[in-house]
Amino acid sequence: MTLPQIADQIIKDSQGGVRTIESKFSYEYIYSLIHTYRANIIRAQFSKSKRIHPTWTQQHYPEYSKEFQDDACVVKFQVPPSITMSEQVNGYLYIGEVAGNCAYAQLNSRAELSTYNKHRATRSQVRAIYSDGVLEVYGNTELDKIRVDGVFANPTGIPTYNIDVDNYPLDSESITLVKDMILKTELAKEAQTPSDFKQDVLDSTAIQAR
Amino acid sequence: MFGTDVKIIFETKIDKTYSSFLNTVKQNNYLSEALTSSVLDAYRSLQKEETFADISNLIRTNKVCLINNNQIYIWFLDITNISFAGLTVTVTTRLPHNIIAGDLVKFSDVSGLTFTPAVNGNFFTVLTTPSLRSFTFTVTAAAGAHVANTGKIVSHQLSGIDKLIPDFNYFLNVKQKYFQRQRFKVKSITNSQPIKITVDRRSDLRTGDYLNISGVVGNTNANGSFYIKKAGAYSFDLYYDKALTQAASGNGTFQGIPVINRIVYKVATPIFSSTKIDSFEQPSINNPRFERGDGFLKLHPLDTACEEITVDYVSIPPVEIDVTNSVIDLEDTYSAEFLYYVIDKAVNLFSQSVKDTELYQTSSIELKNA
Numbered sequence: 001m002t003l004p005q006i007a008d009q010i011i012k013d014s015q016g017g018v019r020t021i022e023s024k025f026s027y028e029y030i031y032s033l034i035h036t037y038r039a040n041i042i043r044a045q046f047s048k049s050k051r052i053h054p055t056w057t058q059q060h061y062p063e064y065s066k067e068f069q070d071d072a073c074v075v076k077f078q079v080p081p082s083i084t085m086s087e088q089v090n091g092y093l094y095i096g097e098v099a100g101n102c103a104y105a106q107l108n109s110r111a112e113l114s115t116y117n118k119h120r121a122t123r124s125q126v127r128a129i130y131s132d133g134v135l136e137v138y139g140n141t142e143l144d145k146i147r148v149d150g151v152f153a154n155p156t157g158i159p160t161y162n163i164d165v166d167n168y169p170l171d172s173e174s175i176t177l178v179k180d181m182i183l184k185t186e187l188a189k190e191a192q193t194p195s196d197f198k199q200d201v202l203d204s205t206a207i208q209a210r
Numbered sequence: 211m212f213g214t215d216v217k218i219i220f221e222t223k224i225d226k227t228y229s230s231f232l233n234t235v236k237q238n239n240y241l242s243e244a245l246t247s248s249v250l251d252a253y254r255s256l257q258k259e260e261t262f263a264d265i266s267n268l269i270r271t272n273k274v275c276l277i278n279n280n281q282i283y284i285w286f287l288d289i290t291n292i293s294f295a296g297l298t299v300t301v302t303t304r305l306p307h308n309i310i311a312g313d314l315v316k317f318s319d320v321s322g323l324t325f326t327p328a329v330n331g332n333f334f335t336v337l338t339t340p341s342l343r344s345f346t347f348t349v350t351a352a353a354g355a356h357v358a359n360t361g362k363i364v365s366h367q368l369s370g371i372d373k374l375i376p377d378f379n380y381f382l383n384v385k386q387k388y389f390q391r392q393r394f395k396v397k398s399i400t401n402s403q404p405i406k407i408t409v410d411r412r413s414d415l416r417t418g419d420y421l422n423i424s425g426v427v428g429n430t431n432a433n434g435s436f437y438i439k440k441a442g443a444y445s446f447d448l449y450y451d452k453a454l455t456q457a458a459s460g461n462g463t464f465q466g467i468p469v470i471n472r473i474v475y476k477v478a479t480p481i482f483s484s485t486k487i488d489s490f491e492q493p494s495i496n497n498p499r500f501e502r503g504d505g506f507l508k509l510h511p512l513d514t515a516c517e518e519i520t521v522d523y524v525s526i527p528p529v530e531i532d533v534t535n536s537v538i539d540l541e542d543t544y545s546a547e548f549l550y551y552v553i554d555k556a557v558n559l560f561s562q563s564v565k566d567t568e569l570y571q572t573s574s575i576e577l578k579n580a
Contacts, residue, residue, distance in 0.1 A: 021383060021479045027497055029490035061412050162414040163496065 001175060003156065003168045006034055010179055014187040025187070033186055035154050037178045038170050039083045042151060045174070046085045055171045056151045057093060060158050062135065064144035075143045079135040080157040082150040091151035095128045095135065098147045104128045104137060113138070211540050211549055216241065217533035219550070223557045224569060232560070234533050241531040244555035248548065251555075253380040253524050264548045269382070271522045275372045278308050280516045281506040284378035284523075287363040292323060292356040297348050298337070299325070303363070305505055306342040313368050315347070320361030326351035333365070375507075375521070382522035386478045386498040386509050389422055389471035389517060397444075399432045399464035404439070404447035404457030407432070407470075412443050418452070420473040427466030431459060435473065475520075481510060551577070 007030040012019045042056055062077035069076060082091025088108075096103035105127040107113045113129050116122040117138065126139035137143055155161055155169045170178065220237060252265045262269065275282055288304040301307075301315075309315065314333040323329050326349060334347040366374035394409040407423075415421075417440045426432040436448040436458055448458040474495050481499035485491045493499035493510035501508050509516040529543045531552070540549055554576045561569035 021477065023479070026479070026488075026490050028492070032490065063411070160412050160414050162416045162419075165416040165418070166414075 033182050037181050041174050053171050058158050060148045075137045077135045081153045094149035098145050213532040213535035237533045240556040240560050244552045248552045248555050267543045268525050277516045280509045280512050283374045284507050289361040294352045300346050302344045309345050316365035318364040321357040323354045325349040377525040379526040380524040384478050385520040387475040387518040388495040390474050392470045396468045399429050401460035403459040405432050405460045408445040422471045425468045428462040429460045429464045431461040
């Protein structure tokens with residue numbers, strides 16, 4: 001099921017089975033809710049099963065940009081953030097060569113990176129650390145193509161993701177759960193509240209105003 | 211049902227004492243107002259098939275229009291002045307004309323000028339647009355002096371496709387077409403059937419996507435609009451049809467720097483001034499929005515050129531009710547039920563103006579039961 005299809009179902013369910021161009025809920029708003037609840041559900045399911053469902057993951061091929069490089073001993077790529085699965089596990093399952101058969105060591109802190117850089121046994125290993133939207137790869141300065149498989153926080157932010165065609169990266173049981181949670185916790189109240197379009201500093205939806 | 215029949219029904223519904231007061235001109239005025247207001251009533255209740263049938267001849271669907279500057283006029287464009295120097299005519303409009311050189315325009319109700327071809331009813335090709343409110347075209351003969359503030363542009367088009375909707379009344383739906391520039395570079399375009407294009411990076415293109423390709427030299431058959439079938443992570447084949455049965459054939463060796471755009475054609479939703487602050491309401495090619503203002507239908511996002519729209523709307527009534535007319539069959543345009551509703555509405559309007567409470571209540575009940 002694609003993201004627009006999930007959003008349409010949610011909007012239709014909240015509005016008596018009809019979606020029109022005058023719907024009070026915009027796609028972008030519903031998409032953001034879906035992404036948020038997807039992250040919550042994935043985190044909860046991971047903490048229970050310690051397993052990452054294959055449908056949650058996406059492949060990302062970051063673009064190499066010469067202008068983005070500012071240090072001779074590291075290659076930097078811009079990578080969208082992942083869902084943090086737990087205290088110890090981030091959402092990047094594989095960082096490595098494009099073929100998908102050679103992973104780089106993933107480091108979780110600058111302290112760990114420092115240790116790797118100093119130790120003669122690990123100094124030559126290709127290793128990666130993600131920080132502030134940037135993936136830094138050490139150990140191979142010739143690198144210009146990498147692959148990152150991960151559970152990304154915003155699946156639509158992956159350049160190869162086609163929002164109209166690709167299935168939303170979530171298993172079908174969890175999609176049902178996402179829809180239920182959004183409808184019950186977010187939209188039930190909003191769907192029943194009239195929209196206040198007037199720019200009059202008054203809440204025209206309040207009972208006494210109606 | 212003819213206009214004369216409407217007159218009989220209308221007069222049957224009102225008190226005889228009004229007959230000398232209510233002449234045909236007044237009747238036509240009441241019916242004109244009632245018709246406008248009845249179309250609005252019908253538009254507001256457009257939910258079921260039955261309600262669409264009432265004004266089905268007024269509903270225009272899937273009308274394709276070309277777009278200049280991400281906006282399209284949904285009304286006639288009034289002319290304030292027309293002057294000429296030699297055979298070059300300069301037209302000044304009351305509002306910004308939104309016309310570009312090469313467009314065709316047609317005028318109506320222009321007084322005082324004798325052009326060859328005639329100024330009213332013929333298409334003229336726009337030569338230049340010196341300002342937002344003026345444009346020029348040429349004629350083969352020109353004489354006379356324009357009567358100021360007469361005339362309007364009733365048609366504005368290019369290659370037979372409208373760029374103005376003169377009979378727009380109420381909005382139903384609009385789809386907006388944009389070109390989404392692809393960031394990859396083309397590495398090869400094969401001289402084969404189907405034409406296979408290989409690019410330098412992965413993309414979100416999928417089988418069934420519709421592309422517009424330009425700038426191909428040599429293998430020029432690769433220029434145009436095509437449906438694609440993915441052939442690999444970096445390549446796709448070109449087809450003319452959506453079912454991917456008619457493969458495009460190459461006709462030469464690829465050269466040039468092609469530009470590839472994905473054609474995104476999606477239904478737009480309205481955006482209102484008061485909600486523009488909302489970050490979730492921001493328009494994009496994948497989430498197009500429209501708004502109405504300055505006589506235009508404005509198509510968002512404004513920073514990306516909208517190529518075309520497909521619009522559904524309720525048109526202004528093409529036929530007015532004339533109670534003296536016994537030639538035009540009104541049921542060719544309106545359903546009988548709708549005409550009865552219009553008559554009841556006219557009676558209701560009349561009862562309000564003459565402050566006839568009893569007639570007002572009776573006609574209101576009839577309208578409610580309609």
